[in-house]
Amino acid sequence: MLDQYKQQRPYLVALDSIIFGFDGESLKILLVKRGVEEKTWSLMGGWLQPDESLGQAASRILFELTGLTNVYLEQLHAFGEPNRDPIVRTVSVAYFSLVKIADYDSKISGDFQAHWFSIYDLPPLLFDHGDMVDLAIKRLRYKAAQHPIGFELLNEKFTIPQLKKLYDAIYNTEFDKRNFSRKILSTNLLIKLPEKQKGFSRRGAFFYTVDTEKYHHVADSFLNFIPS
Amino acid sequence: MLDQYKQQRPYLVALDSIIFGFDGESLKILLVKRGVEEKTWSLMGGWLQPDESLGQAASRILFELTGLTNVYLEQLHAFGEPNRDPIVRTVSVAYFSLVKIADYDSKISGDFQAHWFSIYDLPPLLFDHGDMVDLAIKRLRYKAAQHPIGFELLNEKFTIPQLKKLYDAIYNTEFDKRNFSRKILSTNLLIKLPEKQKGFSRRGAFFYTVDTEKYHHVADSFLNFIPS
DNA sequence: ACAAAAGTGTTCTAGTTACACCCATGA
DNA sequence: TCATGGGTGTAACTAGAACACTTTTGT
Numbered sequence: 001m002l003d004q005y006k007q008q009r010p011y012l013v014a015l016d017s018i019i020f021g022f023d024g025e026s027l028k029i030l031l032v033k034r035g036v037e038e039k040t041w042s043l044m045g046g047w048l049q050p051d052e053s054l055g056q057a058a059s060r061i062l063f064e065l066t067g068l069t070n071v072y073l074e075q076l077h078a079f080g081e082p083n084r085d086p087i088v089r090t091v092s093v094a095y096f097s098l099v100k101i102a103d104y105d106s107k108i109s110g111d112f113q114a115h116w117f118s119i120y121d122l123p124p125l126l127f128d129h130g131d132m133v134d135l136a137i138k139r140l141r142y143k144a145a146q147h148p149i150g151f152e153l154l155n156e157k158f159t160i161p162q163l164k165k166l167y168d169a170i171y172n173t174e175f176d177k178r179n180f181s182r183k184i185l186s187t188n189l190l191i192k193l194p195e196k197q198k199g200f201s202r203r204g205a206f207f208y209t210v211d212t213e214k215y216h217h218v219a220d221s222f223l224n225f226i227p228s
Numbered sequence: 229m230l231d232q233y234k235q236q237r238p239y240l241v242a243l244d245s246i247i248f249g250f251d252g253e254s255l256k257i258l259l260v261k262r263g264v265e266e267k268t269w270s271l272m273g274g275w276l277q278p279d280e281s282l283g284q285a286a287s288r289i290l291f292e293l294t295g296l297t298n299v300y301l302e303q304l305h306a307f308g309e310p311n312r313d314p315i316v317r318t319v320s321v322a323y324f325s326l327v328k329i330a331d332y333d334s335k336i337s338g339d340f341q342a343h344w345f346s347i348y349d350l351p352p353l354l355f356d357h358g359d360m361v362d363l364a365i366k367r368l369r370y371k372a373a374q375h376p377i378g379f380e381l382l383n384e385k386f387t388i389p390q391l392k393k394l395y396d397a398i399y400n401t402e403f404d405k406r407n408f409s410r411k412i413l414s415t416n417l418l419i420k421l422p423e424k425q426k427g428f429s430r431r432g433a434f435f436y437t438v439d440t441e442k443y444h445h446v447a448d449s450f451l452n453f454i455p456s
Numbered sequence: 457a458c459a460a461a462a463g464t465g466t467t468c469t470a471g472t473t474a475c476a477c478c479c480a481t482g483a
Numbered sequence: 484t485c486a487t488g489g490g491t492g493t494a495a496c497t498a499g500a501a502c503a504c505t506t507t508t509g510t
Contacts, residue, residue, distance in 0.1 A: 005316045008275045010238035013308070013319055047236045050317065054308035078306040078321045080241070080282035088233045089278065091241055091319070093306045161489070178491070179473070201488040202481040389462070406464070407500070429461040431507040 014085075014092040015058045016045035016129065018076065018136035019066070021101035021116060022153040024162065027169040028101070028116040029133060031125070032065070041115075042126035043133070045092070058095040065112065067105045072098040072152040076136055084128045092128075096136040098152035120172065144170055148189060151210045159197050159205035160184065189215050242313075242320040243286045244273035244357065246304065246364035247294070249329035249344060250381040252390065255397040256329070256344040257361060259351070260293070269343075270354035271361070273320070286323040293340065295333045300326040300380040304364055312356045320356075324364040326380035348400065372398055376417060379438045387425050387433035388412065417443050 019030040031041040046061035048054065055073065063069055076094040084090065101116070117123065119137055124130070144150055150166050151158075164180045184190065191211050196204035247258040259269040274289035276282065283301065291297055304322040312318065334342060345351065347365055352358070372378055378394050379386075392408045412418065419439050424432035 005240065008240050009278055010240050011276065012233065012236050012238050013241070048239065048308065048319070050237055051310055053310060054306055054319070057308075075305060077303060078282055080276065080285075080321070082279055082281060091276070091282070091321075093308070093319075159489090176474075177489085178475085181490080182492095183472090196489095202483080203479070203487080203489050204481075205489060387462090404501075405462085406502085409463080410465095411499090429507095430509045431460080431462050433462060 012085075012088055012090040013048040013054075014045055014090050015048060015054065015061055016043040016092050016094045016132060017058055017062055017073075018043060018094065018096040018133055019062070020096065020098050020119075020136075020140060020153060021104065022166050022169065023101050023116070024165065025169070026118045026120070027153075027166070028118055029122065030066070030099075030104070030114060030116055031123070032115075033113040040126045041117075041123045043094075043129045054093050055095075058093070058097075062097060065114070066099070068099055068103060071100075072149065076132065076139060079128055079132065081128065092132075094132045094136070096139060098140075098149060100153065100155055102155055141170060148184075148187060148215070151215070157193060157195075157207040157209050159207055161205050163208075189218070240313075240316055240318040241276040241282075242273055242318050243276060243282065243289055244271040244320050244322050244360060245286055245290055245301075246271060246322065246324040246361055247290070248324065248326050248347075248364075248368060248381060249332065250394050250397065251329050251344070252393065253397070254346045254348070255381075255394070256346055257350065258294070258327075258332070258342060258344055259353070260343075261341040268354045269345075269351045271322075271357045282321050283323075286321070286325075290325060293342070294327070296327055296331060299328075300377065304360070304367060307356055307360065309356065320360075322360045322364070324367060326368075326377060328381065328383055330383055369398060376412075376415060376443070379443070385421060385423075385435040385437050387435055389433050391436075417446070 021028045021030060030044065032044055033039070033041055034045075044061060044065045046057070046064070048057045049060075052060065054075065058073055058075075059069075062071065062073065073095050074097075076096045078091060078093045080091040082089060084092070119133075122130075122133065125133065144167070150163060150170070153166060154162060160181050161177070163184065164175060164177055167180070168174050189211050190208040193207040193209060195207050197207060198204055249256045249258060258272065260272055261267070261269055262273075272289060272293045274285070274292070276285045277288075280288065282303065286301055286303075287297075290299065290301065301323050302325075304324045306319060306321045308319040310317060312320070329344070347361075350358075350361065353361065372395070378391060378398070381394060382390060388409050389405070391412060392403055392405055395408070396402050417439050418436040421435040421437060423435050425435060426432055
């Protein structure tokens with residue numbers, strides 16, 4: 001190995017994931033109580049292994065703790081304050097993830113205590129995980145305003161009122177349902193299904209599904225997605 | 229140290245900066261030829277030291293190589309493919325920086341060969357630095373569309389035509405000067421100075437300067453900043 | 457007086473907002 | 484039949500796009 005490399009100090013590299021879910025009413029984050037600090041809630045996290053990329057590591061850790069695969073996962077920010085982990089200096093790369101809460105299997109996390117918390121009512125968090133969450137919420141709002149990523153938090157089939165509730169929850173406001181549905185439908189990203197949702201309202205709302213073809217194709221070209 | 233930590237492998241952590249500058253005509257990036265790979269152009273980079281945060285390290289490295297302080301520096305993305313550096317596994321956190329090209333002192337980089345390249349005419353780059361640059365350009369476009377960060381690339385005093393040329397260069401297009409100046413001035417972020425630029429055109433264009441007070445205040449609240 | 461860049465105004469269009477009533481259905 | 488949530492239309496306003504002529508001044 002070259003001198004230039006030998007002189008350098010290595011550091012532990014961790015991955016932490018902010019996992020967003022939506023239960024139909026409010027926007028939630030999945031937190032766990034784990035190892036070192038059993039008394040404090042923290043994000044789901046783990047260590048980078050020698051044979052994997054950062055994204056692969058985040059994805060693996062998410063799978064190990066939740067059983068979920070094929071979820072929306074995006075790098076958020078690297079955190080590296082010298083003392084962010086008081087035991088050993090660790091650089092943590094935070095990811096944020098959007099999951100379909102119904103697909104999450106709570107048995108998987110096994111020895112961990114895991115719980116979904118409303119983003120408006122979070123407990124104190126380990127290390128700088130609170131900063132990570134704050135940034136993730138900001139990023140979600142920023143991003144969801146311009147790209148229709150909200151679908152990632154809903155089931156395959158969903159209704160317009162459900163989607164509106166999700167956006168209401170993300171922005172902690174109430175959008176106008178007429179403008180909302182007009183704007184959403186004008187993207188032409190939704191396919192109306194013949195079935196209606198039963199049981200929730202008397203009339204029942206039509207189910208829609210995402211035109212995944214178009215969705216992935218245009219995913220990068222959106223601006224100004226929030227309705228009034 | 230706890231077992232959980234001991235079992236983990238540490239990695240080298242590097243910082244690499246994509247440094248944007250604008251010479252009045254085209255948008256440029258500062259590249260160097262350095263140590264290991266003397267034949268290949270690369271981004272300015274260095275190693276994370278034990279006592280500094282990621283941002284501090286990026287800032288220090290930028291200073292050491294360019295003499296610049298107080299520049300716009302923003303974290304871009306962490307890159308961690310297992311073999312991105314074929315010699316030793318290294319995680320690199322990329323930053324992007326906007327500097328006033330006139331302030332850059334080429335003598336500082338000393339033993340390094342350093343050169344400004346047009347973003348539309350870049351040489352092959354070391355490791356995954358090409359990916360970093362691509363992402364940085366994308367981010368600059370995305371960001372400059374919504375936040376008036378363009379000022380960071382110009383001198384204290386600048387003219388509207390200069391600012392338009394900068395935006396033309398960023399987006400590789402030509403904006404309409406009437407719409408451009410209307411939109412820029414409508415932000416109320418510019419203060420018109422009594423002096424005119426001499427020597428470039430016969431008539432001379434008025435200088436403006438940024439109302440830094442307002443600028444920093446509203447920096448986070450901009451959307452839809454690109455004129456037609 | 458002319459060349460070269462600076463500066464400025466208007467019309468048209470498209471998108472956003474605000475707002476209220478009828479519909480379908482199960483109980 | 485009535486209560487509940489689902490679904491839709493229109494008018495006013497605002498922002499963006501397209502477009503051309505006049506002004507200043509050094510040579």
